[in-house]
Amino acid sequence: MQLRYLFNLILITLILNVQAQSAQKDVLFFVDDEPVYTSEFLRVYNKNLDLVQDESQKDVNEYLTLFTNYKLKLKEARALGLHDKPSYKRELSSYKKQLTKSFMTDAKVTDAMVAEAYERISYDIKANHILVRVSENASPEDTLVAYNKILKLRDRTVKEDFETVRKEVHNGKTVFGEELGYFSGFRMVYKFETAAFNTNVGEISKPFRTRFGYHIVHVLDKRKSRGECTVAHIMLVEKKGDSLAEKPEVRIQEIYQKINQGEAFDVLAKQFSDDRNSAPKGGELKPFSSGQLGAPEFENVAFGLNEVNDVSEPFKTNYGWHIVKLIAKKPIPTFEAIRPELEEKVKRDDRSKLIDAALYTSLKTKYKIAKEQPALAYFESILNDNYFKRTWQLPEDFSGDKPLVKIGNKQFLYKDFGDYLTKAQRRGEQKASFNFIVSKKYKDFLNSNLVKYQEDNLETENEEFAHIVNEYRDGLLLFDLMETTIWNTAKTDSVGIQDFYNTHKNKYVLPERIDAVIATSAKQKTLKKVIKLLDKDMALDQIKNLVNSKDKIEVMFTSGIMDAEHQAVPKNFQFKKGISKIYKHNGAFVVVQVKEVLEKTQQTFEEAKGIVISDYQAFKEENWLKDLSQKYKIKINQEVLNNIKTQIKK
16 A cells, blocks of 8 residues: 555655656746746737848847847836736736637627628718717706707708708817718728718718717719729929029929830839839838828829729829829728628727627526526615615615625625615716616616626636736837936936937938939930030030920939938949949939048037937946946756757748
8 A cells, every 4th residue: 555655745745846847947047036937928920020120139049139139128027016007907907808808809899890891891982961969978957958958950951951960060169060081991990980880872861879979961973982902103293492493383294204115113113202112112002991091182192093003193192292103903802801801890890899799698508607696676666765865875774794606616696786886876877767777777887887897707718818008018118118218318328328429429410422313314315415414514404495395204313412312312322423334324424523522520519419319328228237237146947948959930
C-alpha cells in the first residue's frame, strides 16, 4: 500500500517538473522577475508583420528590441501606478463595453441585419428633411411639443410644397431644413435610413424620431448604386499671394491641350498637379463611392466617365481646378464577398441595438433563466402610490435575504432587485398597474445583469477578446506614460530644447537650392528651340507665344525656388548657374535655367522649432530607455529565441 502511494508521489513530482520545465521553455525573457512568454511575442510579431513598413522591424532581433522596450515601458507605467488612475480605469471600462458588443450578438438576427444592409448599400437615395430638435432625455411635455410641431409641419408640406416649407422654417437652432443629396446604407443613423428607404419616391414620410429629434423626410429619387470608382486627377489651386503665378484656369486648359495632343496623363500629373499626395502616383486616388468625397461635382464627373482611360474636360470644385481620368469602375461586390465587412459595420452601427433583444434571449437560455418569476408577486404587494412620487421605500420587514435569480455562479437576492426598484423611481412617471411596473423593472434588471455577467466573464471565456482588451489596456498605459514622461516635458522644457538645438545645429540646415526656370516638353526638338530663346534672356510669356500655338501646347514652364527633391528637378541634377543640357525626366524632356544657386542655410531656432522638439523627444526617450534597462533587468532565454527564429524561417 505504501509502495503504491510512494509511486504516485514520484509520478506527480515528475509531471510537475516536466510542466515547470515546459513553462520555463515557453518564457522568452524576464523583466526582473516577470516572465514574457513566446506565445505573446509570436502573436504580436505575426499580427504586426504585414503592418510594418520598416524592413528592419521584420528582423526578429530588431523586433525583439522593440518588444523588450515596450515591456520596459509597461513595467515603469505600473510602477508609477498609472493603472490605478480613475481616468485610465474609466476609459478602459468604456472601451471594454464597446468591444464587448461585437462579441455578444445573436447570429440569426445579425444575418438578417446584414442582408438588409446589403440591400440598402445597393441603392442611393436622394432626400431632403426637416428636423425639429428635441433631446433624447427631454421631458414628456417638451417631447409632445416637438412631436406636435413636426405633425403641423408635415401637414403644411403636404398642402403646400416641401421645399418651400423646408427653406422657410430652417433656423439652424431648433428647426433644420436640409438638402441631403444622395446617400446609401450606413450614411445616416439607422432610424433615419430606415424611414428614407421605406418611403416611396416623391412622398413624404410620417414623423419619426432619432436621437436628434423628430424628422420628416422627402424622398426625391432612388437609383441603383453607382458602385466604386477609381480615378486619377490633375488639380491646380490658386497660389494666393503669388502675383506672378499663372491663373489655374489658364494653366489647366494648357494641360488639357497637352493631354489631347497625346501626352501621358500620369506624366503631366507628376509634373504639374498641386495635389502632392497623388501627384507622385500619376494623380491616382483611392477608390471611392457616392457621397464619400463630400464633393458632388467631382463625383458626378468621375462617375460620368464611361470607359477606362476616358478623360474629363477641366472643371472647378471648391478645392480647385481638375481634370479627371477614369482608371476603373466596379459595381457593388456580391453579397458573399462583402459580407464580413458588412457584419462589422452592423455591429458598430445603431442596428446593434436591435440585436439586444435576441442577445437577452440567448443569455437567458445559456444561464437557464426560468421564464416565470414567482417572486414578482411579492414585490407587487409592497409597492404603493408613493412610487409615482419618487418617495417609495422598502418596508421594514422586507425579505431581502431570499434568493431571487441565479446567473452563472452569481446569486441575486430580493435585496438586489429591491434596491434596483428604489433607484429606478422616476419623477413624473406615469401611473400604471403595479404588475406592469414590477414586470418591466424586473425585465430591465435581469437583462442588464445578464449582459453585465457575460461582459465580466468574457475575458476568461474568449481568448480573442482577452488579447484585444490586453492590447488596449497596455496601449492606454503607454500613451499616458509617454505623455507625462516624454511628450509634455519635452514641449515645456524650453531650456533643454534650446540647448539641444545649440548642440545639434548642423542638423537644422536648409539644403542647397536653386532659383530656376524648368521647361518641360514631350519633344527634344522643342527644348532646343527654347534653350536658344532662354539664352537671349527672352521673357517666358514671349517664349510660350513663339513655341506654343492656339491649338497645341509644346512647352510648359515651372519656376521658383527648388531643392533637389522638387518634382520638376531631374534626378542627380548638378546645381550650376546657367542653362543645362536636356534631361529625360518623369516621362518627358526638361531643361533647367539656373538663375542662382542658393547655398545651404542655417535655420534659426524659431524656424526649426517643430523639428527640434520632435528630435528632442526622441533623444529624451532614447536616454530614458537606457535608464529603464538599468532599473529593470532583461534576461533573454537564448535557446527559446533560437527556436523562434527557426519557426519564423519555416
